[in-house]
Structures are given as structure tokens and as C-alpha cells.
Amino acid sequence: MRVHLGSDHAGLDLKDHLLTWLADHGYEAVDHGPFVYDAVDDYPVFCLRAAEAVAAERAEGHDSLGVVIGGSGNGEQIAANKVIGVRAALVWSEETAALAREHNDANVVSVGGRLHPLADMTRFVEVFLTTPFSGEERHVRRIGQLAVYETTRELPPLPESALGGPAADA
Template identity: 80%
Template sequence: MRVHLGSDHAGLELKEHLLNWLADAGYEAVDHGPFVYDALDDYPVFCLRAAEGVVADEGDGVEALGVVVGGSGNGEQIAANKVIGVRAALVWSEETARLAREHNAANVVSVGGRMHTLEDMTRFVEVFLTTPYSREERHARRIAMLTDYEKSHNLPPLPDSALGRGPAGS
């Protein structure tokens, strides 16, 4: 599996660690930067490229996921989610990493380099990379709604229960 990585200065150390860890674990890592420490760098430059790499590989039939890293992971997740076809999840535990893949088919994980230990963050990434999407109907339906909205910008219809009809509104 190919893993695309991007970060900012706050995530540089973790990204470097992950590059080595991924290689040792048999993954093909693609580093989208940064490549040197610059306290004034801008995470969108690197995280957008990592996210684009995931989508391009998926389009070519290559199994790929992405990892974006920053101080909190928030901005990096937001940046990655601007790329059409990306479902980036901010994770802070093994459970959130697992659920991001199982329920949301997330293809990019975001972690906060200043929020957790190196060991914990590595474990979150490991869980994310090794957890398959469940393909359960309810999750597939929800992802299809998001994909449809991404393409059409049309909101999904409200369910009858939200309109005061049906079992929930009875």
C-alpha cells in the first residue's frame, strides 16, 4: 500500500518518524513535505499535495491512504478535506482511528503532533492503516450521500421523520 504524507513544521518530526516506520512495516511512503524545518511554513502546501496523491492513486487503481500531521491536526484535516474524494478524519485514540476506517471509509488520517506521545500517534496511524472499511449498508449509504453532494452540491432529501411524518414524528 502507498501512504502519502504531509505536515507542517509542528508535525515534521512525527512525519520523519513515520516515514521510517512505514518503510520498516512494508509500506511505500510518499513524502510531500515539508523537507526542512521552517516555523513559518503553511500546512496547506503539503497537506493538499498528500491528499491529491491519495485521490490520484485511487483513480489509478492503486491502494493508497494518507497521513497529515500538524500541531493539533485540525488545520491539516481541513486542508485534506478540501480535495474532492478525500474523507479525512482527525484521530486522537485507537478507537477514533478504527472507526474512521470502519464506518467512514476515511482515506486520510490527521494527527496532532503536539497532542500525544510519539508511540501513541504511531499506534493511531497503524490502526488506521490496518483497519478495513466495513462496507455495512448504513455506512455505504451515508458515504454515498456525501459523494453525491460533493459532485452535485444538492442536499440529500430530509427523511420523513424530520418532517414530522413516520415513526420518529408520530
């Protein structure tokens, strides 16, 4: 599996660590930068490239995934989610990493390089990469609603229960 990585200066050490870890575990890692420490670099430059690569390869039928890393992971997740076809999830535990894949079929994981020990963040990435999407109908339906909105900008219809219909009385 190919894994695309992007970060900012705060995530550089973890990204460099993950490049080696991924290779040691049989993954093909693609580094979208940064390649040197620059305390004022801009995370969108690198995270958008990693996310674009994931989206392009998945559109071609590949099972590529991505990892974006920053100080908190928030900005990096936001950047990745601007790419059509990307579902990036900020994770802070093994459980959130697993749920991102099982329920949301996330294809990019975001972690905060300043918020967790290296071993924990590596484990979050490992759980994310090894957890399959459940394929449950409710999750497929929800992801489908997001995909339609992403391309049409049309909101999904409100359920009867939200309109005061029969389910609202139950």
C-alpha cells in the first residue's frame, strides 16, 4: 500500500520517523515534505499535496492512504479535507483511529506531533492503516451523502422526524 505523508515543521520529526517505520512494515511511503526544518513553513503546501496524491490514486482504483502531521493536527486535517475525495480524520487515540476507518472510511489521518509521545502516534497511524472500512449500510449511506454534497453542493433531504412527521412523535 502507498502512504502519502505531508507535515509542517512541528510534524517533521514524526514524519521522518514514519517514513522509516512504514518502509520497515512493507508500505511504500511517499514524502511530500517538508524536507528541512523551517519554523515558519506553511502546512497547506505539503498537506494539500499529500491529500491530492491520495485522492488521485484512489480515483484510479488504488488503496492509497495519507498521513498529515502538525503541532495539533487541526490545520493539517482542515487542509486535507479541502481536497475533493478526501475524508481526513484527526485522531488522538487508537479508538479514534479505528473508528475513522471503520465508520467513516477516512483515507487520510491527521495527528498532532506536539500532543502525544512518538510511540503513541506511531500506533495511531498503524491502527488507521490496518483497520478496514466496515462497509455497513448506514456508514455507506452517510459517506454517500457527503460525496453527493461535495460535488453538487445540495444538502441531503431532512428526514421526516426532523420535519415533525410520524417519527418525531415517537
